[in-house]
Amino acid sequence: MAGSSRPLWVAFALLLVSCILFMTLNVKGDWDFVLHLRLTKLAALLMVAYAVGVSTQLFQTLTNNPILTPSILGFDSLYVFLQTLLVFTFGGVGYASLPLTGKFGFELVVMMGGSLLLFYTLIKQGGRDLPRMILIGVIFGILFRSLSSLLSRMIDPEEFTAAQANMFAGFNTVHSELLGIGALILLVSAAVVWRERYRLDVHLLGRDQAINLGISYTRNTLWILLWIAALVATATAVVGPVSFFGLLAASLANHFSPSVKHSVRLPMTVCVGGILLVGGQTVFEHFLGMKAVLSVVVEFAGGLVFLYLVLRHKK
Template sequence: MPTDLQQKRPIIILVVLSALAIVAIIAFMTLGAKGSWAFVLKFRGIKLAALLLVAYAIAVSTVMFQTVTNNRILTPAVMGFDALFVLVHTFMVFAFGSSEVLLIDPRLRFIGETLLLVVFAGILFRWLFSGGERSLHLLVLVGIIFGVLFRSLSSFMQRVLDPNEFMVLQDTLFASFNSIDTTLLAISAAIVALASLAGLRLFHTFDVLSLGRPAAISLGVAHKRVVTALLVLISIMVAVSTALVGPVMFFGLLIAALAHYFTDSGKHRHVLPAAILIGIICLVGGQVILERVFAFDTALSIVIEFLGGIVFIVLILKRGAR
């Protein structure tokens, strides 16, 4: 029987994480502020909103993806989604030229890229996860193969690009939490809000889905329909976060693993908020440290990817030791 402390642990953790997230937000908005507060708060507020949106989208999409796959190692990025984004972006520049692509309204370009990513990812993920149970090794292998395929195709097209167009393309393919395209913020927030509302209608099935496909079906969940819907929502959220900051490989895995570890709970009402709060702490707090301590001498994405990569290796080794 779990003790009272064990039962209250997720709530305590959420309260602590909420306090840390608030501290990080206040520090981000106030530290080093000079001049007009009206300008500072507006300028930093827009950037803060973008960081919060990215943290939310990555956290929710990763936890949902792990629920669908019933595996805490796999993430959309590990399964080649980021490489797919790079391929789509590269193909657009390769086919139409960077000047033509840049002339397109960023919001229209974003919607087009999102639709392409949703279609491609929906087909790939539905084939992988809507059928019977598949081994972890097969899933990781398939993810690696598709990732290598997408990167190879992208590399081939990049090699034959004009050097000037290649430089323009490269600027858009590296994750940057410091230079977020705020013109996409409103439409991204609207898309994520709609996807969240759609996902909220399926929230009651999340804990059951995490038990695995046979158990979910035996408990009355329309597994194929629910999984297909969730994969579409996951694809949308990952496309939004990737369009705003660029591809990130291990950030989602890092915050999801920490959320499960700290809450020690398999219930989504604990894990999802914890993952979101940890994402906010990592992005907002990390940005504060990057700006005020390191004076932009390093990139936040590099630190996050390094830590996330270590977590991925640890999780793989733990699975292999069982």
Template sequence: MHAPDATLSRDDAVVTAAPAAPATTASSPPRVRRTPPGAARVRRVVLALTLATLGAAALLLTWGVDGHWDFALPRRLETLAALVIVGAAVAVATVVFQTVTASRILTPSIMGFDSLYVLVATLIVWSTGAATALAMPPLALFALNTGVMLGASLLLFRAVIGDGTRGLYTTVLAGVIAGTLFSSISGFLFRVMDPNAFDVLMADLFASFTSIDTTLLAVGAVVLTAAVAGAFAMARRLDVLALGRDGAIGVGLDHRRTVMLAMALVAVLVSVSTALVGPVTFLGLLVANLAYRLTGTHRHGANLLVAMLVAAVALVLGQALLQHVLAFNGTLGSLISLVGGVVFIAMLIKESRR
């Protein structure tokens, strides 16, 4: 009488124990995703922008040459190099600065950093005089200006941005006031300085895209390479810094040291771009925010690269159209300021509605 029950019990035990086999599989470690999310999208964007950059460069170099390659090509290559260097410097500086300030509206130019560079350069030439400034090599003058700019920009960051607790509009207002003050002081010194010193200042420090000091261009390329390499090296720390001060400190990041290092990179990059072509106010705002939209990711390794490519395409293609279609009836900086100013106002309005 009890045998069937025992048999059923053994069968039940077997049936019950059978599903236990997959438990080993379930307890095995999950597969690790080696490719970051959105990596395929970033690769497509980078490829498209690289091709667009090469196409715009070919257009700038070859349009309207008409066989005079020995005359046109060297000058156009200098212009192309300046465009790429300035675009990369502004793009990287803006992405890093926006991470530090936790705002996609603020840029170094809007906060007065390029105006600060102009003021520092003006003070150096005004205080040393035209003869001393002429005797100084462009490299030494650039190094002196960049060193002073580095210290002054860190002080400006601490004064304007502070600990990040100020509201957006207060920060923007403080930056605009600081930039206006620096520009006003520079304008006053332009009027009272010796005309020879003024000529030295304009010739050596504030060239245009079509008139580049090749020595300064080479130095700018070297400094840019080092600064961009430093920015990519700290890309993971910037990813953590984007969590905010409390979040970054909570995961063990040395927040103060990272912020100071990031601001040093921003100051050096702003010095490079401003020394080559002067202030370009809204370029960083345009290329950084377009890069964020194209990548769809918060990873700085992707955003830095895409922002550099977007800036290169915008500047090279814009210069080609300005040079060959509009016949220099305007400047590239004015076109960027027009478009960027509208975008900046639109972003402020959008932010206020939140």
């Protein structure tokens, strides 16, 4: 047991070291001000590491596919469409004056409502038609991207910059006002997911085996999918849409994890995601002088991992 948990403890130790370096490296001037500023950014990075990493791991469990991520259902595209629609409706000044908590509540309700409509396909088929639901999600993702592009062309060029700023992930521009409500959502989700960890282990055996072992497959799948939507909505509201970071964190966690049990893999995914974001941000800020953007590097690395997984499964 001790040997099987050793990689997890190593990952946790590396995450702790990354956090300490991020908080204390090159601190000059007022410590209270600097630590408060860095603590806010650190909290956001850890929240994103948890939300994106866990949602990806859960989605891969439900689909039994290590390549798929929640972004394939069009959640990120829906988020960008909502931002563009708000700018188109209220204008750049009106959009900027909207309260962040109100926008977050609106986005969360719409994304959860869209998830329910999408998951209705799964309900009708008794939980059998997950591939069709994924295909519908892909189609809606393309639709939302097309609508966002159309609205962007109809928006005044000066106001378009307000919408464009929310189309890409930004780990340097954290919406700190959302950290409190985001942390509350993540804490509740952590309690729910941890309680479901044994059922999630059974899900890895497949639908038929899970039902034979007494799992209410359809209800449990819908319940987990709703929390996946909530986690994705929270992460995108805090830093913006990310596509491949979850795949990168989950793939590395699966590679280094000594067990397929979710009681090990989920914490490992959070630790790996935290190391990538916190450690990466530390390197870019204090060693590279912010000459590169962390989100671009992370997404590029995640894209390479995606291509590797596709080619490996093709063989």
